[in-house]
Amino acid sequence: MTQLNFTINSDKFLEEVLQSDLNTATKGIITALLNQVMEAERDSYIQASAYERTGNRQDYRNGYYERDYTIKAGTITLRVPRTRSGEFSTDIFQKYQRMDQALVMSMVEMVINGVSTRKVTNIVEELIGDSVSKSYVSKAVEKIEPEIQSFCGRSLTHATFEYLFLDAMYIKVNENHHSVQKAVYIAQGVREDGFREIIGFMVADVESTKTWTEFLQNLKARGLTTPKMVISDGHQGIKAAVKTEFMGTKWQRCVVHFLRNIISKMPRKNSKQERDTLKRIFKATTKQHAIEYRDTFFELVKDNAKYDAAVKTLDEGFFDAIQYTSEPHIAQKYLRSTNSVERINREIRRRERVISFFPNVRSAERLIGAVLLDIHERLQAAPYKLYDKDNTNE
Structure with missing residues (x-):
């Protein structure tokens, strides 16, 4: 009988399979492949294949145990490898379920606190494949909360951070039987x-100078230079x-937000030339060019009172919006806006919409922390940088 051997990128495979629809991939195939991934994990941990004699061996095989595992569209039963020492554990049950655990816990808490609907209950049961209970929540929290707390409180002394992107978004939280807005920094x-x-x-309860100051002080206490x-x-609270x-730190106002603010004060009709001239300012790569383009815009609209408010807004915020021109050209396009951190906000929002509003602040911190931890790990594993100073072709 011919033996079929194949290799797979386990991380990529798990990412795709655990998000797959079982209508297009049979349970049997997924079960077999996941079992193979765990077998390879055990080989790597032991540093020896089955029956292999080697001086590098760290442990010995000790059979298997069965465990049900729920992915998006159903439950499968896996054969989980064991070692004699009992210290081996697979990444499958933690690495790829952290966000789903946090999402489920937030939804479960809604059920327990009596603020859910039949639809929420059905979603929870579909996700975890069983009815929900307080004991389920307690066990899940015990596993995920320490990991999130460790991530949020970790030291920042391991690196020097040249640039800092800050943003805030708003979520709804149940407080004293009322839905209230909270700011997420x-x-x-x-x-x-x-x-x-x-x-x-x-x-935090609000977005203000006081709370932004507290947030930055916390980062400094953890070692941020x-x-x-x-x-x-x-937002003036951030600037203040x-x-x-951060004495001596330059503050770059997001060009995208600033442009939007200026354009909202301009006529909507017959203003294409003025808009194009305005946008040209913030494509400049030097401070001098930006000033020249700004003066060109002023000259273009100087006799039209309809542009007075836009001119005033541009004049007041101009230098805060061109701070990026003092940085290396390779990094400028990334420093002009908060796009980098706003993509993170969208990741949070995508999961937050499922819940509608959080049952309490702790639940919000848990889900948001899990999402951010997952994004953080992806950023560390990614083969690309925000910008590359060594890349002379850009």
């Missing part, structure tokens, strides 16, 4: 080597907090 740092990290988040530049939207906590 998120910080993404860019290291000297160009790689990004999620370095902090916080849920003064960055070269902070990039954010035009940065000025207080």
